Amino acid sequence: MTQNNIPKSPVSLLGLGAMGAALARTWLAAGHPLTVWNRTPARAEALAAEGAKVADSAAAAVAAGGLVVVCLLDDESVGSALDGVDLVGKDLVNLTTTTPAQARARASWAEERGARYLDGGIMAVPPMIGVPEAGGYVFYSGSRELFEMRRTVLAVPVGTEYVGEDPGFAALHDVALLSAMYGMFAGVAHAFALVRRADVDPVAFAPLLADFLSAMAPSVHRTAAQLKSGDYTTGVVSNLAMQVAGTPTFLATAEGEGVSAELLRPYFELMRRRLDTGSGQEDLTGVVDLLLR
Numbered sequence: 001m002t003q004n005n006i007p008k009s010p011v012s013l014l015g016l017g018a019m020g021a022a023l024a025r026t027w028l029a030a031g032h033p034l035t036v037w038n039r040t041p042a043r044a045e046a047l048a049a050e051g052a053k054v055a056d057s058a059a060a061a062v063a064a065g066g067l068v069v070v071c072l073l074d075d076e077s078v079g080s081a082l083d084g085v086d087l088v089g090k091d092l093v094n095l096t097t098t099t100p101a102q103a104r105a106r107a108s109w110a111e112e113r114g115a116r117y118l119d120g121g122i123m124a125v126p127p128m129i130g131v132p133e134a135g136g137y138v139f140y141s142g143s144r145e146l147f148e149m150r151r152t153v154l155a156v157p158v159g160t161e162y163v164g165e166d167p168g169f170a171a172l173h174d175v176a177l178l179s180a181m182y183g184m185f186a187g188v189a190h191a192f193a194l195v196r197r198a199d200v201d202p203v204a205f206a207p208l209l210a211d212f213l214s215a216m217a218p219s220v221h222r223t224a225a226q227l228k229s230g231d232y233t234t235g236v237v238s239n240l241a242m243q244v245a246g247t248p249t250f251l252a253t254a255e256g257e258g259v260s261a262e263l264l265r266p267y268f269e270l271m272r273r274r275l276d277t278g279s280g281q282e283d284l285t286g287v288v289d290l291l292l293r
């Protein structure tokens with residue numbers, strides 16, 4: 001239960017879905033006294049056999065310790081699980097995926113109830129929890145003091161990345177990265193659709209695709225530098241005018257191969273709009289500004 005005779009801090013965990021259960025096992029394995037609660041009690045049985053104490057209500061789980069980690073489906077489930085629960089003096093760490101606005105509101109809600117609050121955005125899937133080499137981590141935002149105080153125990157399941165006092169920042173970073181991921185998945189879907197029509201072996205195609213995406217990924221650093229400087233023409237490798245000139249080829253290829261271009265077209269339209277402002281010598285960075293409302 002202890003390593004080097006240093007007592008391990010207790011953790012109360014609400015939520016034993018795929019993610020909550022994975023988190024729970026790492027704290028148990030590291031010797032932290034763990035109290036768990038789940039709306040559907042059967043999901044706690046396996047963890048009880050592994051050493052977790054099972055609380056029969058969310059209130060009892062919260063009462064069991066100072067550090068309360070919540071990993072539920074969504075913000076609404078957090079509100080319903082903690083409704084009427086005494087949070088005075090608790091350190092509430094909410095790892096539930098929410099919007100930045102929900103995270104800010106939940107922080108105020110927790111503070112009004114006498115708790116300190118940290119919000120988290122998990123950049124990992126359950127099999128990456130407890131596997132440091134998998135590279136997963138959690139974005140944290142909210143009270144820096146609380147983060148520093150609890151960082152050792154929070155780092156047990158997966159790495160930690162503190163992104164600021166604004167409690168909405170963890171969710172913002174989380175959603176920003178996942179949005180980029182979905183953009184990438186959209187491109188991947190289009191690419192596979194093209195080769196699928198032509199009967200190219202997708203398994204042979206996959207490494208070509210993965211390697212090319214990896215080679216392109218560092219371009220985000222150039223985009224960032226241009227956004228910071230405000231000069232979108234520095235370091236340009238493939239200018240916007242050339243890229244817009246190429247878009248009919250992509251659309252005609254999709255058409256010719258019997259593939260819908262519905263995932264590509266909106267981005268191409270933004271590129272065209274930026275070009276029309278006289279920005280042909282720029283990189284693609286100007287598209288970012290067109291998205292700002």
Ligand code: FVH
Pocket residue numbers: 015016017018019020021038039040043071072073074076077078080081095096097098122123124125126
């Ligand atoms: N799993 C993943 O790949 C992703 C990785 C990135 C982060 N997400 C977020 O983590 C939160 C939890 O996800 P999860 O994978 O554990 O989700 P489920 O397996 O579906 O478990 C959901 C738990 O939430 C409980 N729950 C749902 N509604 C309520 C409610 N109204 N009151 C109390 N608890 C509720 C549910 O309980 P039960 O259905 O077993 O009774 C589970 O414990 C999530 O925000 C992801 O976006 C995971």
